[in-house]
Amino acid sequence: MSIEEIFHQYLDSKVFRDREKLLPDYVPEELPHRDEQIVTLAKVLAPALTGSRPSNVFIYGLTGTGKTAVTKYVLRKIREKAQHKVDYVYINCRQNNTSYRVLAELAKHLGVKVPFTGLALGEVMKRLVQGLERHRGIIVVVLDEVDNLVKRNGDDVLYFLTRVNEELTSSKVSVIGITNDLKFTEFLDARVKSSLGEEELVFPPYNAVQLEDILRRRAREALKDGVVDDEVLKKVAAIAARQNGDCRLALDILLKAADIADREGADKITQVHVDKARNEIEKNLAVDIIKTMPLHVKLVLASIYLLSRDNSSRMITTGLIYDKYKELASKLGMEPVTSRRISDIINELDIVGIINARVISLGRYGRTKVVSIGVPLKNVEEGLASDSILKTLFGIG
DNA sequence: CATCCACCGGAACGCCGGGTTT
DNA sequence: AAACCCGGCGTTCCGGTGGATG
Numbered sequence: 001m002s003i004e005e006i007f008h009q010y011l012d013s014k015v016f017r018d019r020e021k022l023l024p025d026y027v028p029e030e031l032p033h034r035d036e037q038i039v040t041l042a043k044v045l046a047p048a049l050t051g052s053r054p055s056n057v058f059i060y061g062l063t064g065t066g067k068t069a070v071t072k073y074v075l076r077k078i079r080e081k082a083q084h085k086v087d088y089v090y091i092n093c094r095q096n097n098t099s100y101r102v103l104a105e106l107a108k109h110l111g112v113k114v115p116f117t118g119l120a121l122g123e124v125m126k127r128l129v130q131g132l133e134r135h136r137g138i139i140v141v142v143l144d145e146v147d148n149l150v151k152r153n154g155d156d157v158l159y160f161l162t163r164v165n166e167e168l169t170s171s172k173v174s175v176i177g178i179t180n181d182l183k184f185t186e187f188l189d190a191r192v193k194s195s196l197g198e199e200e201l202v203f204p205p206y207n208a209v210q211l212e213d214i215l216r217r218r219a220r221e222a223l224k225d226g227v228v229d230d231e232v233l234k235k236v237a238a239i240a241a242r243q244n245g246d247c248r249l250a251l252d253i254l255l256k257a258a259d260i261a262d263r264e265g266a267d268k269i270t271q272v273h274v275d276k277a278r279n280e281i282e283k284n285l286a287v288d289i290i291k292t293m294p295l296h297v298k299l300v301l302a303s304i305y306l307l308s309r310d311n312s313s314r315m316i317t318t319g320l321i322y323d324k325y326k327e328l329a330s331k332l333g334m335e336p337v338t339s340r341r342i343s344d345i346i347n348e349l350d351i352v353g354i355i356n357a358r359v360i361s362l363g364r365y366g367r368t369k370v371v372s373i374g375v376p377l378k379n380v381e382e383g384l385a386s387d388s389i390l391k392t393l394f395g396i397g
Numbered sequence: 398c399a400t401c402c403a404c405c406g407g408a409a410c411g412c413c414g415g416g417t418t419t
Numbered sequence: 420a421a422a423c424c425c426g427g428c429g430t431t432c433c434g435g436t437g438g439a440t441g
Contacts, residue, residue, distance in 0.1 A: 317404085318403085318405085361404095362402080362403080362404095368403060
């Protein structure tokens with residue numbers, strides 16, 4: 001296909017009206033099924049309109065429950081309403097995962113100059129105080145995925161942000177912390193915990209019906225009319241509902257399915273496209289997990305892979321795996337780990353969903369774990385084959 | 398019904414690499 | 420540079436166990 005053709009096909013899409021509306025960071029005009037959270041958050045933040053400092057808020061919820069979208073949504077509204085007297089800064093702590101970067105990000109927003117490295121943290125804080133003071137108004141600092149920051153760097157930034165008001169006269173700062181780790185507060189200093197947790201907000205997962213509704217609305221914005229049927233949306237919703245009601249996943253599947261349909265030049269998104277999309281997403285997930293596993297874990301997985309490929313009749317048990325594993329290890333000329341460790345590795349693989357393991361009893365012949373591979377063999381193959389050592393030695397892939 | 402297999406899985410500990418503090 | 424802390428991997432030791440089998 002020539003470049004011209006590619007461009008032409010893209011411009012001439014039969015599927016998309018506005019593809020951007022399906023991207024993960026798009027915040028729609030309406031957020032259905034989050035009314036309660038919107039109202040609560042709005043109530044908490046409303047005092048900002050009259051110039052008093054809103055309480056700090058802590059927001060919990062699993063991935064894809066609308067935490068970020070709702071927060072941005074409410075803050076945008078309030079900023080419009082208050083014209084310049086209220087502002088907010090959104091900082092994602094996964095991307096900015098050190099104290100310094102978070103503070104620098106905040107500084108940038110306030111127009112304070114800080115070098116991207118080199119200053120002592122205390123100096124950055126000093127400049128920030130000045131910057132905040134100059135701002136003259138209320139500033140809401142949103143720290144998304146804040147658990148990433150705290151687990152890595154401690155809570156000194158949070159401490160600073162919750163205490164900085166004492167040094168300010170013409171400005172006020174509130175903090176919104178967002179996390180999907182429910183037991184995250186354990187990592188916090190008691191003082192930070194109490195000042196940050198002035199208000200708490202929990203986002204429950206969406207159910208299948210709600211997901212379908214969201215998908216339908218989004219499809220109207222992003223796709224051309226009649227491109228996707230209710231049946232198809234229902235299917236996507238059902239899949240995501242099973243994954244803890246993860247709306248991001250639902251939208252992701254829909255986007256992928258639309259992309260696939262578009263590439264095929266189809267004018268409708270079908271169940272087949274959805275299946276392909278899901279496979280692709282799952283495959284990427286599995287392959288990524290496998291790629292990043294430590295060598296011995298890979299070896300164990302390779303053993304399971306070989307066993308399930310070669311003798312399909314036999315049950316795959318821990319003992320069998322261990323024997324195979326030792327064989328592979330010796331071929332590589334490396335010391336095998338103990339069977340005890342293998343037991344743990346099998347459990348680890350089970351937890352991430354690459355394999356399924358369950359203990360059974362064979363009476364006289366003992367008690368063991370029966371293992372089967374839980375993702376398509378091809379994916380395992382692809383993940384393992386990315387390791388040059390395994391690839392050359394066992395001819396996988 | 399007791400036995401006994403082939404593992405399970407908890408506990409405690411050592412080692413190692415890295416990051417931080419002094 | 421030295422001391423220190425931390426988390427992950429791995430080991431040793433070992434008590435525990437479901438149920439087919441004799």
